[in-house]
Amino acid sequence: MSLYATFNIDSAVQGNKRKDKLFGLFGLLATCVGMLTLAALLMDLMLDGASRLAPHFFTSFPSRFAAQAGILSAWVGTTLVMLVTALTAVPMGVAAGVYLEEYAPKHWLTAIIEINIANLAGVPSIVYGLMALGLFVYQLKLGQSILSAGLTLALLILPIVIVATREAIRAVPASMREAAYALGATKWQTTRDHVLPYSMGGILTGVIIALSRAIGETAPLITIGALTFIAFLPDAPFKAEFPFVSFDWLLSPFSVMPIQMFNWVSRPQQEFHLNAAATGLVLMIMTLAMNGIAIYFRYRFRKRIKW
Amino acid sequence: MSQVQTRTDRIRIRSVAHTSSSASAWRNYRERTIELILFLCALSSVAITLGIVWILLKESWQFFAQVSIVDFLTDTQWTVLFENPRYGIMPLVTGTLVTSTVALLVALPLGTTIAIYLSEYASARVREVLKPILEMLSAVPTVVFGYFALLFVTPLLQSILSDLPGFNMLSAGMVIGVMIIPYVSSLSEDAMRAVPTTVREGSYAMGATRLQTALRVLIPAAFSGIASAYVLGFSRAVGETMVVAIAAGTQPNLTINPMEGAATITAYIVQVSLGDLPHGSIAYQSIFAAGLTLMGITLIFNIGGYLLRKKFREIY
Numbered sequence: 001m002s003l004y005a006t007f008n009i010d011s012a013v014q015g016n017k018r019k020d021k022l023f024g025l026f027g028l029l030a031t032c033v034g035m036l037t038l039a040a041l042l043m044d045l046m047l048d049g050a051s052r053l054a055p056h057f058f059t060s061f062p063s064r065f066a067a068q069a070g071i072l073s074a075w076v077g078t079t080l081v082m083l084v085t086a087l088t089a090v091p092m093g094v095a096a097g098v099y100l101e102e103y104a105p106k107h108w109l110t111a112i113i114e115i116n117i118a119n120l121a122g123v124p125s126i127v128y129g130l131m132a133l134g135l136f137v138y139q140l141k142l143g144q145s146i147l148s149a150g151l152t153l154a155l156l157i158l159p160i161v162i163v164a165t166r167e168a169i170r171a172v173p174a175s176m177r178e179a180a181y182a183l184g185a186t187k188w189q190t191t192r193d194h195v196l197p198y199s200m201g202g203i204l205t206g207v208i209i210a211l212s213r214a215i216g217e218t219a220p221l222i223t224i225g226a227l228t229f230i231a232f233l234p235d236a237p238f239k240a241e242f243p244f245v246s247f248d249w250l251l252s253p254f255s256v257m258p259i260q261m262f263n264w265v266s267r268p269q270q271e272f273h274l275n276a277a278a279t280g281l282v283l284m285i286m287t288l289a290m291n292g293i294a295i296y297f298r299y300r301f302r303k304r305i306k307w
Numbered sequence: 308m309s310q311v312q313t314r315t316d317r318i319r320i321r322s323v324a325h326t327s328s329s330a331s332a333w334r335n336y337r338e339r340t341i342e343l344i345l346f347l348c349a350l351s352s353v354a355i356t357l358g359i360v361w362i363l364l365k366e367s368w369q370f371f372a373q374v375s376i377v378d379f380l381t382d383t384q385w386t387v388l389f390e391n392p393r394y395g396i397m398p399l400v401t402g403t404l405v406t407s408t409v410a411l412l413v414a415l416p417l418g419t420t421i422a423i424y425l426s427e428y429a430s431a432r433v434r435e436v437l438k439p440i441l442e443m444l445s446a447v448p449t450v451v452f453g454y455f456a457l458l459f460v461t462p463l464l465q466s467i468l469s470d471l472p473g474f475n476m477l478s479a480g481m482v483i484g485v486m487i488i489p490y491v492s493s494l495s496e497d498a499m500r501a502v503p504t505t506v507r508e509g510s511y512a513m514g515a516t517r518l519q520t521a522l523r524v525l526i527p528a529a530f531s532g533i534a535s536a537y538v539l540g541f542s543r544a545v546g547e548t549m550v551v552a553i554a555a556g557t558q559p560n561l562t563i564n565p566m567e568g569a570a571t572i573t574a575y576i577v578q579v580s581l582g583d584l585p586h587g588s589i590a591y592q593s594i595f596a597a598g599l600t601l602m603g604i605t606l607i608f609n610i611g612g613y614l615l616r617k618k619f620r621e622i623y
Contacts, residue, residue, distance in 0.1 A: 013514075019515035027424025030417045034441050039483045041447065044459045076404050093347045101346035116353050122539060122605060124546020127359060129580075130598040134362035138586055155355050162352065171460040186334060188341045209446070216448025219548035219573065223580045223594075258549075265454050265553055273458060280451045291446045295439050 045284060049277030061231040062260065066271030071279055073153050073230045074260035077146070078215060080234060080249060081256055084150020089157050090207055090272060094196075096158075097165025097203075102191055120159040126286060128156045129223025137224055146227035147250040151219050157210040164206020168199035201301025205294045212290035216283060218258035229263065230255040257283055326547035363485045363602065366595035373589055379596070385559040385575070388582075394593070396600055398559035402476065402569035403604070406551055407544040409480025409565050410487060414540050417484075418491025419533070420544065423521045426499040437539040438493075445489040453553030461554060474556030474568035482554070483547050491540045497524050498532020531616045542605050548573035572601045 060070025104110040133150035142148045172195050180190040196203075234252035257279055264276035371379070374394045382395025421441070425434050460478040465471045502525050510520040524534065556568030557578045570578070576594045584591045 016516050016519065019487065020518040024428045027420050027428055030420040031424060031437055031441065033417060033436075034421070034444050034488050038444055038447070039441070040459065040471060041451065042457050044455060045451070048458075092317060092351060095345045095348035096352060099342075099349040103342055104349070105347060113349055113353055116356050119609075120352060120355060122542040123359065124542070124548070124573065124601060124605065124611065126548045126576055127363070127598050127602060130576070130595055131355075131359045131362045133580075134366055134595070139362075158352060158355070162349075172480045186338050188338055204444055209349055210444055214363065216446075218448070218450045219552075219577060222577050225580065225583075258448055261454070262450050262549065262553065265450070265457065273454075276454055278450075283448050284451060287446050287448060288443060291443060292437075 003021070016135075022089075029248070042284065045277050047283045049279070049281045052274050052278035053281065062229055062255075065147055066269065066275055069255060069264075069272075069275055071260055071282070073233060073259045074255050077226075077230070077234055077254040078256045080146050081149045081153065081221075081254065082215060083214065084147060084154040084250070085109070086207075086211060087159065088151060088154035089210065089214075091160055092154075092202060093158050093161025093207075094165050097162045097169060098191060098196070101166045101169040115164055117159050121163075124157055124216055126219040126223060128152060131155075131222030132220065132224045133268075143251060144253055145251045146254045147223050147257070148224050149226060149254060152224055153214040153217055156217065156220060157214050157231065160210040160213065161206055164210070165203050165255075168202025168206065169195055171202060172198045179220070199298055205298045205301075208290050208294040212287045212294070213291060215290075216258055216287055217260055218256075221256060221259060222262070226259050227253055227255050309391060309412050332411070336493070342484065359602075363595055366592050367599045370589065370592035370596040373592075374596075383561050385570075387590050388579070389493055391399045392589070396500060396572075396597065398561040399570060399572045399575055399597065400604070401561055401563060402551075402555070402559070403545055403571040403573070403601070404470050405563055405565050405569065406476045406480040406483065406547075406555060406571055409477060410483035410547075411537075412542040413481055413484025414487045414491050414544070415537060418488045418536070418540065419495055420491040420498060421488065422495035422533075422536075423518075423525075426496045427517050427521050441492065442489050445487060449486070449547065449549040450553070452482050452486055453479075453550045456550055456554035468566065471566055474554065474558075475557045475566055476551075476569055477565040479551045479553075479555040480544075480565060483544050486547070486550070487540045487543045490543055491536050494536030494539060495529070495533045498529035498536065502528045503533065527619075530619045534616045534619075537556075539608055541608050545604055545608075546573065546601065548577055552577045571598045 017165065056068075057070045058075065059072055061070060061072050063069040063075075091151040100110065104113075129152060130157070132148060136142045136151055137144055142151075148190045174196065176194055177190050180194050185193070230253065234254065235248035261279040261283065264272040264279065267273075379394055379396055381397075381616040382392035382393055383397055384395050385398045386393045425437065430435065435611055456478045457473075459472060460482055461471070463473065464475075464478055472478070499521070506524060506528060507520060510524045515523070552573045555571065555574060557570045558568060559575070560567060560569035564568060576597055579590060579594050
């Protein structure tokens with residue numbers, strides 16, 4: 001009896017309930033830390049960099065004089081590298097995803113491929129850069145070029161594209177495939193005409209997120225030898241005279257926006273930090289916009305398709 | 308009109324049936340070719356791994372032909388680019404481990420708290436809004452985080468700790484920590500949500516609060532998934548390059564004090580790559596040996612995580 005008297009169950013319950021509520025508040029606070037950091041980051045970039053965001057910032061080459069410097073060669077480089085990356089990683093990644101989800105028989109080789117893709121997600125990006133330096137730049141003699149850079153980033157985002165494709169394809173119900181088979185379609189016809197179109201929303205979301213990650217990658221491109229100061233543009237891909245297209249730009253040296261920003265951050269002078277902030281702002285707007293579009297796609301396709 | 312169409316359709320069907328054997332041979336051939344192409348694309352991911360291992364081992368092999376592996380592991384100086392080079396990887400390894408430890412001290416408590424909050428407390432609508440915003444954190448280019456660490460966090464810390472140098476591992480580590488929160492929280496949340504509702508309801512039926520359920524039932528039950536999240540977070544922190552290269556300095560420094568500046572393995576690779584090094588020189592090969600060490604550290608922690616998971620695995 002005396003035991004019951006000393007242990008007040010009501011106050012214990014109250015205490016536990018209070019702790020429970022308190023933790024809810026704590027959780028919200030922890031989430032806010034992440035969001036506040038994001039907000040502080042954006043504010044910091046805007047306060048420092050907004051004054052530099054004039055049109056001539058996008059149409060000038062880097063310069064010794066901070067106020068005249070711009071990111072022309074950097075954004076052109078980023079665009080061309082991304083072009084190579086997208087044209088390599090998207091077809092290969094989607095094809096690999098289709099194979100693993102629709103075709104792959106269950107045996108040891110498939111298992112190895114799957115384990116391997118999971119492990120690649122944990123490989124530091126700079127290691128991809130080292131591999132590309134040894135393989136693309138020196139072994140295959142592609143040089144420190146846009147082609148090498150594009151391929152490096154393509155390998156880096158390949159696992160992301162594969163995983164996104166697989167998830168999107170897995171969401172297509174088996175009844176869709178069975179209906180196509182029942183009408184005499186082959187496996188490839190079913191995949192091309194039914195499975196892929198239905199999963200396009202998910203694949204597109206994954207591709208955009210993967211590309212937004214590639215845009216911000218710096219370390220692997222420094223490793224393969226991107227230049228930090230470049231005052232010319234690669235050869236134009238389209239020409240006025242025959243044969244109208246040229247691929248010389250693929251082997252041209254290059255710089256990209258994150259590397260330009262890194263170069264400016266590393267300088268001791270304050271004025272160059274403003275340029276870095278402006279470049280960072282452009283990068284942030286691009287990646288956030290791409291992620292926003294991806295989230296919108298995901299939301300829309302999820303709403304529209306009802307099996 | 309419709310009758311005519313039906314008749315031509317019938318004729319067409321008959322003619323298709325007539326040539327079906329050659330058509331189906333062509334069809335089979337095409338199907339096989341496409342399957343082969345798709346298979347090769349899937350196999351390319353394995354080729355990436357083999358390529359990484361092959362290049363790292365090949366170049367490191369040449370490095371270790373000139374530098375003894377004992378010196379590499381025990382020497383306390385890393386001065387590859389100096390007159391009398393010394394090749395002790397220890398200062399770079401401690402730099403990497405100190406920044407990663409600071410990062411994990413930030414990311415693990417915050418990430419786990421967020422995971423519990425999102426999975427057990429937040430309503431579906433709140434979660435729908437908060438999760439994408441949180442994931443934006445991992446979408447921000449790392450070079451931007453580097454800028455933030457050097458020119459925002461470090462001055463902020465200096466106003467509290469007045470003798471903090473401009474390049475220090477503390478601010479770099481903290482920023483990396485915030486950066487990897489989404490990796491930790493997302494995977495942990497998935498793991499907690501995957502625990503069957505009946506387990507949760509059992510706990511509630513015994514009178515446990517949400518917090519007690521989360522701490523004493525869900526975390527042990529989801530331990531396997533949470534450990535994977537931690538290991539991935541650690542891999543990210545160890546491999547992070549731009550934040551440390553910008554904010555932690557490029558001077559190898561054998562210390563475990565996060566208030567000092569020190570180069571990490573990744574920062575060293577960046578520093579060497581920025582210079583124009585001749586292909587085949589020992590400094591060129593040293594970045595591959597450094598990369599191999601980085602992979603080794605990641606591998607050790609991944610295996611450790613695997614063993615831990617196996618030991619505490621709960622199956623429903």
